[in-house]
Amino acid sequence: MDFFCAGGSGEQETSVSRPCEQFPALPSILPPSPHPPKRGRSWHWKLFFGCLAAVISGMMYAMYLSTYHERKFWFSGRPELEREITFQGDGAIYYSFYKDLLRAPSFKRGVNQLTHDNRTLSLKTMNVVRQMTLYPELIASLLYQASGSEEVIEPVYFYIGIVFGLQGIYVTALFVTSWLMSGTWLAGMLTVVWFIINRADTTKIDYSIPSRENWALPYFACQVAALTGYLKNNINPSAERFCYLLVSASTYTFMMMWEYSHYLLFVQAVSLFLLDTVGFTQTEKVFRHLKLTNFNTILIASLLLFPSLFRDIKSKLFFFCKGTLLSRMLKVIYFYLVFTITVTLNFVVKTFIPHKENEYLMKVLEVKLGLNITKNFTINWLLCQESLQAPSQDFFLRLTQSSLLPFYILVLIICLVSVGQATFRRISGEPVNDTAKLEGGRIGERPEVVYHVLHTLSLGLLAMMMEGMKYVWTPYVCMIAAFGVCSPELWMTLFKWLRLKAVHPILLVSSYSVICFPTVHSLELSELQEFYDPDTVGLMTWIKRQAPIAAVFAGSPQLMGTVKLCTGWMVTNLPLYNEEDLQKRNENIFQIYSKRSAEEIYKILTSYKATYLVIEDSICNEVGPVRGCRVKDLLDIANGHVYYEENDSYGYSKYGRFCQEIKMNYSPYVNYFTRVYWNRSYYVYKINTVISFQS
Numbered sequence: 001m002d003f004f005c006a007g008g009s010g011e012q013e014t015s016v017s018r019p020c021e022q023f024p025a026l027p028s029i030l031p032p033s034p035h036p037p038k039r040g041r042s043w044h045w046k047l048f049f050g051c052l053a054a055v056i057s058g059m060m061y062a063m064y065l066s067t068y069h070e071r072k073f074w075f076s077g078r079p080e081l082e083r084e085i086t087f088q089g090d091g092a093i094y095y096s097f098y099k100d101l102l103r104a105p106s107f108k109r110g111v112n113q114l115t116h117d118n119r120t121l122s123l124k125t126m127n128v129v130r131q132m133t134l135y136p137e138l139i140a141s142l143l144y145q146a147s148g149s150e151e152v153i154e155p156v157y158f159y160i161g162i163v164f165g166l167q168g169i170y171v172t173a174l175f176v177t178s179w180l181m182s183g184t185w186l187a188g189m190l191t192v193v194w195f196i197i198n199r200a201d202t203t204k205i206d207y208s209i210p211s212r213e214n215w216a217l218p219y220f221a222c223q224v225a226a227l228t229g230y231l232k233n234n235i236n237p238s239a240e241r242f243c244y245l246l247v248s249a250s251t252y253t254f255m256m257m258w259e260y261s262h263y264l265l266f267v268q269a270v271s272l273f274l275l276d277t278v279g280f281t282q283t284e285k286v287f288r289h290l291k292l293t294n295f296n297t298i299l300i301a302s303l304l305l306f307p308s309l310f311r312d313i314k315s316k317l318f319f320f321c322k323g324t325l326l327s328r329m330l331k332v333i334y335f336y337l338v339f340t341i342t343v344t345l346n347f348v349v350k351t352f353i354p355h356k357e358n359e360y361l362m363k364v365l366e367v368k369l370g371l372n373i374t375k376n377f378t379i380n381w382l383l384c385q386e387s388l389q390a391p392s393q394d395f396f397l398r399l400t401q402s403s404l405l406p407f408y409i410l411v412l413i414i415c416l417v418s419v420g421q422a423t424f425r426r427i428s429g430e431p432v433n434d435t436a437k438l439e440g441g442r443i444g445e446r447p448e449v450v451y452h453v454l455h456t457l458s459l460g461l462l463a464m465m466m467e468g469m470k471y472v473w474t475p476y477v478c479m480i481a482a483f484g485v486c487s488p489e490l491w492m493t494l495f496k497w498l499r500l501k502a503v504h505p506i507l508l509v510s511s512y513s514v515i516c517f518p519t520v521h522s523l524e525l526s527e528l529q530e531f532y533d534p535d536t537v538g539l540m541t542w543i544k545r546q547a548p549i550a551a552v553f554a555g556s557p558q559l560m561g562t563v564k565l566c567t568g569w570m571v572t573n574l575p576l577y578n579e580e581d582l583q584k585r586n587e588n589i590f591q592i593y594s595k596r597s598a599e600e601i602y603k604i605l606t607s608y609k610a611t612y613l614v615i616e617d618s619i620c621n622e623v624g625p626v627r628g629c630r631v632k633d634l635l636d637i638a639n640g641h642v643y644y645e646e647n648d649s650y651g652y653s654k655y656g657r658f659c660q661e662i663k664m665n666y667s668p669y670v671n672y673f674t675r676v677y678w679n680r681s682y683y684v685y686k687i688n689t690v691i692s693f694q695s
Helices: 039-073 080-085 090-103 107-115 135-146 155-182 185-197 212-231 237-257 261-277 283-291 306-320 325-352 359-368 377-383 393-401 404-427 447-465 467-486 488-498 506-526 534-546 557-567 580-593 598-607 631-639 658-664
Strands: 003-007 012-016 552-554 612-616 642-645 648-651 673-678 682-687
Touching (some): 080 155, 080 534, 080 557, 090 557, 107 135, 135 237, 155 467, 185 467, 377 631, 404 447, 404 467, 534 557, 534 682, 552 557, 580 658
Antiparallel strands (some): 673 682
16 A cells, blocks of 8 residues: 655655655655646635535525415514414513513613513513523614614514524524535535425424524524534644634523523533543543533533533543553543532532522423322423423424435444444554544544534434424434435445445435425425414404503413513413412413312412403313323312323312303302403403302
8 A cells, every 4th residue: 555755845745655654754856746736726616615505505594484484474464463473372472572672762771671570470570581581582672773673674574584594594504514524515405405394393483483492593503513613633723713712602692592501501511521531532622612601500500510520530540541451441430430420519519509490390301201200280281292292203204204314314323333433442442543534434533423423312312202302303313414425434434344335425415405405495385374363363452452451361371471462461470480480370370270169260360460361262172182181181180189090080079160160150150250252262251359249
């Protein structure tokens, strides 16, 4: 085999027949080439066209979302009230506070009103900026006012335009990540194709535009792209500093945009820790990144901080024992010690640091994993939500029909086997090869590949337990599958195992993407859909016209979010669960669908100063596919009004279901409540201030 050696200051490459180490440095004896290599210029053109393709892909996807949203809701042709009804659940609350900021006399005054808000929930003053992580709304309202957009664009279009733009950045970041890993921007194009084809499982933009995930995950994708470049071997110092700065900025922004960001960062930290444990990257790089996530009490109370405490111990022990059997044993002991001591210290820190935010999620996870059993209504109701259910078979069927899942599994298996081989070589004491060539077929030795394999496995495990995690995992699947299919090094690894000649598959993939992308794009936009909810429109119109300004409404959390947005009236509860008082409010108001007496419900409602009650027929007469997950079933279980035995239910409440009995208009219900409005879906009752007992 020929080896290429650098000779003299001219650094010319000379073919010789013996290893380079046997020769001293010699001056070049070859004349300079009359035709200098064009590699640099070619590389610049590839970089230019790749960046152009990434930016255009993001812009086109943002425009596509805008067009799809307009076709689905006929947004531009609707009045403001009907537009706002399209914001469902917690998304309605986020947008309502954005409106409040724009109505305020000044931005400073608006922020002060939100940090001392006593006009949203009755009998409660709260800092909604911190409680609901309203930094996206603060930024959007500030940009809207500072840019002078009041005379150019309506606030709602400015708001959703930012969200659509962030989704374009999301796609661009996935494009860049796949490009960095594969070495070709065709992988980025395929990532975008798969992302759009599987859009029902890659983004929840269709269901809730202002949700925190739609604001935060684009920054997480940017962080992952920058981290991919940062972990690469032989990266030049300037590029490494740039990637680290980008990682820092995107990490901080991600944590600011989403209150649950530290859970994803913990999963990422575990992947990086495992990467460092097996010695695939520089320890300093890993712990420089972990320092970014250790600046607030939430993360200090999490498991991210403590692995860094063992960095110096590891480096000193492994330095003195390098290449020995003791070194290999120390790696296993090191991982075990860090894991056990980290968990222990985590409980110690939580003892001394007051931290109750999102604690209910840990209780939910305990029940989800079978570590605990509870009759608590809030926990069981959250577990019954689709986002916390295991994914359905339809999810895997959709991924298979788009060919994404088969390619992902193939790429993942190849990478896992290669990583396993590389790990075995390191444990056996073989020196690390940081300059592996394409022909070597060792894709598992690249630290960024190992990191992504560990990360996608962790996210995949979570997605198998909770369907809501698919919106984080599926985009990752698109990126990993596209990287592998378009990576010459991955196929070289496989062909070397099979002793076959390499046939690059990019031509097949590019033709596939060219065919699929315009087809899916045109089919979705051709399916004109219409969203119209006349019953909700009628309810909101009645509230705005007939209800007094001082009215306080009670009802389901989701409906109260819509009431807050569309009318601005005060409510008793909201779809928020990150505080014990908010959880208790929702559970108490939900009692209107339980088997409780009129007097009990009246006392609950008046304790929150409610003046109107809204009952939803869809909840009262709910027929759910999952037994025990209907609101009324969960309430009966929590209240002890029903228990299950051998598939039969036995109830022993002496009262009928309140939401059904109140519609009969007989005593004692008419003594406490007076019906003032109804339609096919909603019944509104005025809560009597003076009780008149009728026979």
